[in-house]
Amino acid sequence: MLIGPNAPISFESKYRASHMAHVYDFYKPDLASEYPVVDGKLSQTCYLMALDSCYRQFCNKYEKIAGKQFSISDAEYFVFHSPYNKLVQKSFARLYYNDFMRNCSYVDDDAKEKLQSFSNLTGEESYQSRDLEKASQQVAKHLYGIKVQPTTLLPKQIGNMYTASLYAALASVLYNKHDSLNGQRIVMFSYGSGLTSTMFSLRLNNGQHPFSLSNIGSVLGVTEKLQSRHETLxxxxxxxxxxxxxxxxxxxxxxxxxxxxxxxxxxxxxxxxxxxxxxxxxxxxxxxxxxxxxxxxxxxxxx
Amino acid sequence: MLIGPNAPISFESKYRASHMAHVYDFYKPDLASEYPVVDGKLSQTCYLMALDSCYRQFCNKYEKIAGKQFSISDAEYFVFHSPYNKLVQKSFARLYYNDFMRNCSYVDDDAKEKLQSFSNLTGEESYQSRDLEKASQQVAKHLYGIKVQPTTLLPKQIGNMYTASLYAALASVLYNKHDSLNGQRIVMFSYGSGLTSTMFSLRLNNGQHPFSLSNIGSVLGVTEKLQSRHETLxxxxxxxxxxxxxxxxxxxxxxxxxxxxxxxxxxxxxxxxxxxxxxxxxxxxxxxxxxxxxxxxxxxxxx
Incomplete structure (x- = not known):
């Protein structure tokens, strides 16, 4: 990571929000094994709770500083820590559900109708409800295609990269969209089991060669790198x-x-x-x- | 560690000198065991080489900045990373040998005579010579009693504390000498196998209550803590x-x-x-x- 003035990717540190908790969701207690101990269901709930907490704080900070409500519609892309794509879909749907609960203006009547029956769930119930998961993914599907899909190329092609997955997802959207990112905002959600998580946002601008978005997109060479992989039985x-x-x-x-x-x-x-x-x-x-x-x-x- | 203005213990960062090398002297490759793999002889040589390198650089910096030669006589106490006391004795003797080789004025004729036959050793030979070890410890013995002995209380009483040993040695001299440290200099040598090492120096002043040397000495309560230990068969x-x-x-x-x-x-x-x-x-x-x-x-x- 290069740090310097007039960066094509700059941090909006003032909105950054973090959430931590002591949980045994995914950990490596057996030092003689390279494999972790995973409680998959707990880990997913922890992830979504952390996402909710960070998003709530992020929105609060934004509203205090910018003087208006923040919603999904205020960022062009959402980039998630990506252990597997299904969780990324659930996460974006969860942000949509948050926006619905916060009465954000972009949520249309059709979506409101589909989510209405979930508006009285407790937090815990909402994490366990498969119906909510399905309904929120359905209403968020169109926006997912626009705001998340372009970030999923590398995580889907490569599989779980752990810490690297968030930045591989960022690289994906930089690669896919470098021509149109000028002036846009990307929201990032970083998560590490155990757990600690942060939501932060980036502002993009075209920048000057060689530190321009178009040059970054070109040197990433994502397509060539993916194509140069070797197939194995x-x-x-x-x-x-x-x-x-x-x-x-x-x-x-x-x-x-x-x-x-x-x-x-x-x-x-x-x-x-x-x-x-x-x-x-x-x-x-x-x-x-x-x-x-x-x-x-x-x-x-x-x- | 509390950091603030008018500190009773201040760092002379301008003289700080470090030495690093890639060596397998003491390491923990077997994650299922709590015990390290140790090459005792190699580790001792590495320690002394690191000490020489740091001391050489420390002296160079001092001489460039202060405009005069640095020697053992320019600090009241020398505090070492202390895995075991024998190594601390060897280390101080090694600094004395360095000063002899650098023609420092405090080295008297008797010491010069005793060390003369070692003045043509190569670096490698000097680390292996038991005779040099013995002779240098003998000529440095008097100064060791004054400048090092007061730092050895806790490391000798407790045994190897690894990282903590340097600071336990510092605590020992603060406890033993807090009444007379005002205006004095303490040189510290920190060492971690693998390896990375640093020599740095501290300036002491009496300070203001509660951050005074006398209060630090009193709250350390070293004697009471040592006495409150339980004997075990x-x-x-x-x-x-x-x-x-x-x-x-x-x-x-x-x-x-x-x-x-x-x-x-x-x-x-x-x-x-x-x-x-x-x-x-x-x-x-x-x-x-x-x-x-x-x-x-x-x-x-x-x-």
Whole structure:
């Protein structure tokens, strides 16, 4: 992340709102295993409660400072921490439900009618109601297509990236919409189990080359990167996971010497010795002529 | 740590010097064990090399800024990261050896004679030489008694405290010498395996109550705290360690309900359930009358 003046992406820190709680929703207590302990249902409820809390505070701050109500219609895009896309759909619908409860003016009569029967639910009931989930997703569907869909490209294509998922979603909308983001607002929702969460917003402007939105969109090269992925048979994938499990925290092994799937310039583990000491090597960068070498996404002098 | 103006302990940041290196001297690669992997000999050499490097840079900065040579005689106390006292003795002797090599004026003829035969050692040889270790400790012994001994009370009484050891050593000299520290300088050497290390210096002044050196010395209450420790039979100690090993990272157990050895107000683990969730309780604070309660080292309102 580069920080500087006249940024094409600037933080509206004054509206930032956070929520924290002590919960065992998703955690890694068994240090010998690479896998977490997950309470899926609890984690989803925690996520939505955190979203509600952050959104409520965000709206309060906005209203105090801007002197008018905030609603979904005041931002062009909503970017969520994205463990899986279904939760992103539920989350946006939840914001819509919040706006309905707050009597936001954009909520039309049809939506009001569909959500009316849920207006007396307690908070706890509202998190458990499958009917509310369905109804709110239905009424929010059109706006979801406009304000969220463009952010979901990378999270849907790659799967759960944990911490990176929010920024992969931001990269997706920057890539998809860089031509039309000037002057627009993006609301971000960051969530980490345990839990701590923050809602914050960004203001976009075209900026100056090389720090322009169009250049950012172009160097992201999302389509090319997605296309350059290698397809693997499920059996091979499962085998790779087994190997990874077996080697997690292990000692005294050497890794495969086949580096054909690595990008030029990539550092990789070659072995872990009997004292758990780790050894690395680097795949040579590609010669591109003129004494320069192509390395990962950039260029480096070849010495 | 409280930070504020007119501090009785102030940092001389301009002289601060750091040294880092990638080494496997002391590390915790086996996440299922609470014990580290230690290469004792390597760790000691790394420590002394880091000390040399930091001291060299510290002296250079001092000389550039103050316009005169720095030596051991320019600080009243030297406080070291203290895994065990023998290393602290070696470290101070190493600084003395550095001063000898730098022709510092306080090094007398007798010391010069005793160290002369080591003046042509390479760096590596000097770290391995037991004779140098012995000779330098001998010539530095008198100054060690004055400039280091008063810092060793807590580390020697308590044993290895890892990160805390440097600050326990600082607390020791504050406790032992608070009446005479006004205007004096303390040099600190912080070390963490792996490794990263820093040498920095502090200036002391009596300060204003309650932030005065004499009040700090008094509230530290080191003697009382050391005296209030409980003696335990070695068998009981070994048994406790075994229990700790057994429970490290474990689930599904309850702890002893005997809290007689805990200070009033202490939080303690009561159980870890089958999902690794941890539960705590707090030992009641002592009533001291007037609706107030005594809690740990301080006082809190009893509600």
């Amino acid at each position: 499920p059996e091979k994938f499962v085998e790779t996971l087994k190997l990874m499990e077996h080697r997690y925290g292990a000692k005294d092994f050497e890794t495969s010497s086949d580096t054909s799937l690595l990008q030029p310039g990539t550092f990789y583990l070659t072995k872990v010795d009997s004292m758990y000491r780790r050894f690395y090597s680097q795949k040579p960068a590609e010669e591109i002529g003129g004494g320069k070498t192509k390395c990962c996404n950039g260029f480096a002098n070849g010495h | 070695p068998e009981k100690f070994v048994e406790t360690l075994k229990l700790m090993e057994h429970r490290y990272g474990a689930k599904d157990f309850e702890t002893s309900s005997d809290t007689s050895l805990l200070q009033p107000g202490t939080f303690y683990l009561t159980k870890v359930d089958s999902m690794y969730r941890r539960f705590y309780s707090q030992k009641p604070a002592e009533e001291i009358g007037g609706g107030k309660t005594k809690c740990c080292n301080g006082f809190a309102n009893g509600h």
